[in-house]
Amino acid sequence: RQGVGLRDNFLILQIMMAATALYAFPSLRHLPGWNTGGLAVAALLHVAATEPLFYAAHRGFHGAHLFARYHALHHSNKVPTPFTAGFATPLEHLVLGLLMALPLAGACAAGLGSVGLAFAYVLSFDFLRAMGHCNVELFPGGLFRSLPFLRYLIYTPTYHTIHHTGKKANFCLFMPLFDRLGGTLDPESWELQRKNRAGMDEAPDFVFLAHVVDVMQSMHVPFVMRTFASTPFAVRAFLLPLWPIALLFMFMVWAWSKTFIISYYHLRGKLHQIWAVPRYGFHYFLPFAKDGINDQIELAILRAERMGVKVVSLAALNKNEALNGGGTLFVNKHPDLRVRVVHGNTLTAAVILNEIPKGTTEVFMTGATSKLGRAIALYLCRKKIRVMMMTLSTERFQKIQKEAAAEDQQYLVQVTKFQSAEQCKTWIVGKWLSPREQRWASPGTHFHQFVVPPILGFRRDCTYGKLAAMRLPKDARGLGSCEFSLERGVVHACHAGGVVHFLEGYAHHEVGAIDVDRIDVVWEAALKHGIRPV
Numbered sequence: 020r021q022g023v024g025l026r027d028n029f030l031i032l033q034i035m036m037a038a039t040a041l042y043a044f045p046s047l048r049h050l051p052g053w054n055t056g057g058l059a060v061a062a063l064l065h066v067a068a069t070e071p072l073f074y075a076a077h078r079g080f081h082g083a084h085l086f087a088r089y090h091a092l093h094h095s096n097k098v099p100t101p102f103t104a105g106f107a108t109p110l111e112h113l114v115l116g117l118l119m120a121l122p123l124a125g126a127c128a129a130g131l132g133s134v135g136l137a138f139a140y141v142l143s144f145d146f147l148r149a150m151g152h153c154n155v156e157l158f159p160g161g162l163f164r165s166l167p168f169l170r171y172l173i174y175t176p177t178y179h180t181i182h183h184t185g186k187k188a189n190f191c192l193f194m195p196l197f198d199r200l201g202g203t204l205d206p207e208s209w210e211l212q213r214k215n216r217a218g219m220d221e222a223p224d225f226v227f228l229a230h231v232v233d234v235m236q237s238m239h240v241p242f243v244m245r246t247f248a249s250t251p252f253a254v255r256a257f258l259l260p261l262w263p264i265a266l267l268f269m270f271m272v273w274a275w276s277k278t279f280i281i282s283y284y285h286l287r288g289k290l291h292q293i294w295a296v297p298r299y300g301f302h303y304f305l306p307f308a309k310d311g312i313n314d315q316i317e318l319a320i321l322r323a324e325r326m327g328v329k330v331v332s333l334a335a336l337n338k339n340e341a342l343n344g345g346g347t348l349f350v351n352k353h354p355d356l357r358v359r360v361v362h363g364n365t366l367t368a369a370v371i372l373n374e375i376p377k378g379t380t381e382v383f384m385t386g387a388t389s390k391l392g393r394a395i396a397l398y399l400c401r402k403k404i405r406v407m408m409m410t411l412s413t414e415r416f417q418k419i420q421k422e423a424a425a426e427d428q429q430y431l432v433q434v435t436k437f438q439s440a441e442q443c444k445t446w447i448v449g450k451w452l453s454p455r456e457q458r459w460a461s462p463g464t465h466f467h468q469f470v471v472p473p474i475l476g477f478r479r480d481c482t483y484g485k486l487a488a489m490r491l492p493k494d495a496r497g498l499g500s501c502e503f504s505l506e507r508g509v510v511h512a513c514h515a516g517g518v519v520h521f522l523e524g525y526a527h528h529e530v531g532a533i534d535v536d537r538i539d540v541v542w543e544a545a546l547k548h549g550i551r552p553v
């Protein structure tokens with residue numbers, strides 16, 4: 020509680036200082052909106068006075084006497100956050116406030132002050148302080164190698180974190196130049212900066228190409244809120260006021276953005292990244308948006324090709340049959356691709372099939388003629404399990420039935436009404452089910468599902484399976500965020516399918532229809548690599 024108060028104190032202090040200035044110098048009440056000359060004066064004073072004075076004061080605060088009394092508090096946050104910037108004692112805030120006022124006072128004294136300058140300077144100052152404490156490296160890893168002079172002009176989050184942990188170097192405000200002059204510059208600062216940034220800049224070996232689910236879910240990414248992203252996604256109260264802002268971002272992303280990195284982890288020493296196509300779930304249902312989405316996916320695949328990525332796994336709607344034939348479109352258009360394009364659904368089918376209890380003799384399936392439905396039906400009839408395939412299209416049903424061996428065809432049955440499923444306790448749901456349709460199931464039925472979004476569990480006397488997912492191997496490192504509503508370390512089965520494709524070094528593209536013969540092969544390979552069912 021004391022901590023929260025201390026975090027706000029400096030705001031009150033700064034308002035008091037500004038109010039005092041306005042009171043003492045009435046002319047400040049009539050400043051113009053903007054004056055470029057004033058900016059030059061302030062910049063000069065910042066470099067010539069604020070920076071060196073802060074450096075001197077900060078080193079003073081690290082003296083034995085002052086540190087324990089005044090500065091230990093600021094260093095008490097073992098892991099800095101943007102709020103740590105404002106977490107200090109009143110004396111420190113007073114010193115910082117005065118140093119901040121200097122350039123503004125100078126510009127005003129020269130008759131060049133402006134309202135714009137006051138806002139621009141104070142906000143930039145706060146922004147840079149928060150940036151330095153944010154504990155996420157923001158600057159590109161190669162930047163300070165290609166432009167070495169920048170090392171002395173701007174600090175980085177890594178740079179200030181070194182100060183927080185070691186307390187022996189990197190004392191400057193924003194400009195490492197003064198650490199250089201004072202002999203307190205940690206020479207490892209930029210090497211460490213590059214390493215901290217590594218997961219973002221290195222070329223990955225594996226990419227899971229996702230998309231945004233909806234506006235609410237768009238806030239569930241580590242670069243918006245790390246804490247929130249580190250827990251499974253759920254709609255929370257604090258998201259509601261932010262929703263309009265996220266909506267605005269949706270339009271901006273739709274208009275301008277290209278595929279971007281969401282997160283990454285390491286497995287067996289290789290970098291795996293999750294990229295997002297800048298499209299939201301609902302875009303996939305807009306007929307006019309189809310070409311734009313395929314262009315985005317194609318661009319991402321070609322970028323991965325240039326980077327030397329080995330496998331790109333298409334997530335969720337990015338491999339929609341109607342959109343691009345489960346990835347077939349890209350493979351046909353670019354026959355020379357070295358990167359393997361994978362829909363990962365062979366493993367999805369395997370996960371669903373392995374959830375069906377041994378001894379089951381009959382299942383009922385909706386979405387039965389879809390890509391997954393077809394593969395599941397063909398697999399089950401080989402095991403002499405009767406599959407009631409719910410479809411109104413006899414033509415599509417017969418096409419699948421003919422694929423089965425002659426002696427197994429009798430196990431595939433077309434049904435057109437939910438009544439037929441009344442006695443069957445194993446439902447495999449591949450198409451949205453209304454509460455009304457769910458009412459046909461007898462008590463004790465289990466609903467397995469591969470429908471996106473998952474159906475809502477209306478029946479209290481039945482059980483509902485989750486979307487097919489698998490747990491990554493124990494040696495996966497750096498899993499800081501959750502994949503949608505899944506637990507940390509658990510990924511969608513198609514993601515895991517892509518990982519298996521990469522680990523096994525399969526040479527084929529996994530696009531279009533699922534090869535039923537490969538279901539067991541992929542499942543065994545996943546288990547062999549320590550990828551486990553949830």
Ligand SMILES: [Zn+2]
Pocket residue numbers: 093103104152179183
């Ligand atoms: Zn600090």
Ligand SMILES: [Zn+2]
Pocket residue numbers: 077081090094182
């Ligand atoms: Zn310090």
